[in-house]
Amino acid sequence: xTRTSVATEGQDYSSPFVxxxxxxxxxxxxxxxxxxxEVDTDGLLKPGVPFKANGLLISRAPGxxxxxxAGGAAGAHTxxxxxxxxxxxxxxxxxxxxxxxxxxxTDEFTISDADEIDNAGGTATTSDTLVVTYVSEEEYVFGVVxxxxxxxxxxxxxxxxxxxxxxVAVAVLGQVNRDIAEDNLGRAYTANEVLAFKAAASRLRLMxx
Numbered sequence: 213x214t215r216t217s218v219a220t221e222g223q224d225y226s227s228p229f230v231x232x233x234x235x236x237x238x239x240x241x242x243x244x245x246x247x248x249x250e251v252d253t254d255g256l257l258k259p260g261v262p263f264k265a266n267g268l269l270i271s272r273a274p275g276x277x278x279x280x281x282a283g284g285a286a287g288a289h290t291x292x293x294x295x296x297x298x299x300x301x302x303x304x305x306x307x308x309x310x311x312x313x314x315x316x317x318t319d320e321f322t323i324s325d326a327d328e329i330d331n332a333g334g335t336a337t338t339s340d341t342l343v344v345t346y347v348s349e350e351e352y353v354f355g356v357v358x359x360x361x362x363x364x365x366x367x368x369x370x371x372x373x374x375x376x377x378x379x380v381a382v383a384v385l386g387q388v389n390r391d392i393a394e395d396n397l398g399r400a401y402t403a404n405e406v407l408a409f410k411a412a413a414s415r416l417r418l419m420x421x
Contacts, residue, residue, distance in 0.1 A: 227359070235415075305337050320335060355382025356382055
């Protein structure tokens with residue numbers, strides 16, 4: 213099945229799916245977060261764009277991650293890359309020395325902001341080390357755009373920023389032909405997007421011809 217942009221009478225897209233699509237859902241898409249990678253010059257969202265369940269693009273690899281950071285006074289600590297979408301698994305306090313110790317402080321900490329965990333009122337870890345383990349559970353492909361959707365009047369950053377959020381129908385179960393999807397997008401899926409298709413929570417699988 214091919215969908216054609218009437219605006220250009222030549223910009224066409226093929227369905228990126230292998231076989232029929234029976235399971236769909238709707239995601240609320242923040243158009244200002246999109247780029248020319250996802251939207252064509254007519255303002256059409258391209259078939260094959262993968263989205264997370266919250267309507268955002270895949271930006272990081274899914275799965276378990278770990279960061280080793282310097283300790284400090286009780287309060288905010290920087291963990292570069294962590295987001296409020298992630299789940300904190302553990303925070304361990306390592307005290308080096310001849311009688312080194314390793315204490316579990318997980319219950320003291322929360323993810324307070326992007327790139328930040330916090331244990332206000334908790335244990336001071338100045339001069340020591342914190343080992344932070346977290347998992348990016350939301351970084352999986354929830355749905356893939358099935359057909360062109362008008363989301364803006366063009367694809368410049370100005371036009372995309374001016375566009376309003378929009379509900380987009382996506383396929384949530386099935387097989388995606390990677391070659392066709394990448395032809396539609398005019399680019400290869402990123403390494404993080406490929407991993408997000410493979411994440412356990414995703415019900416979409418990449419197929420290659």
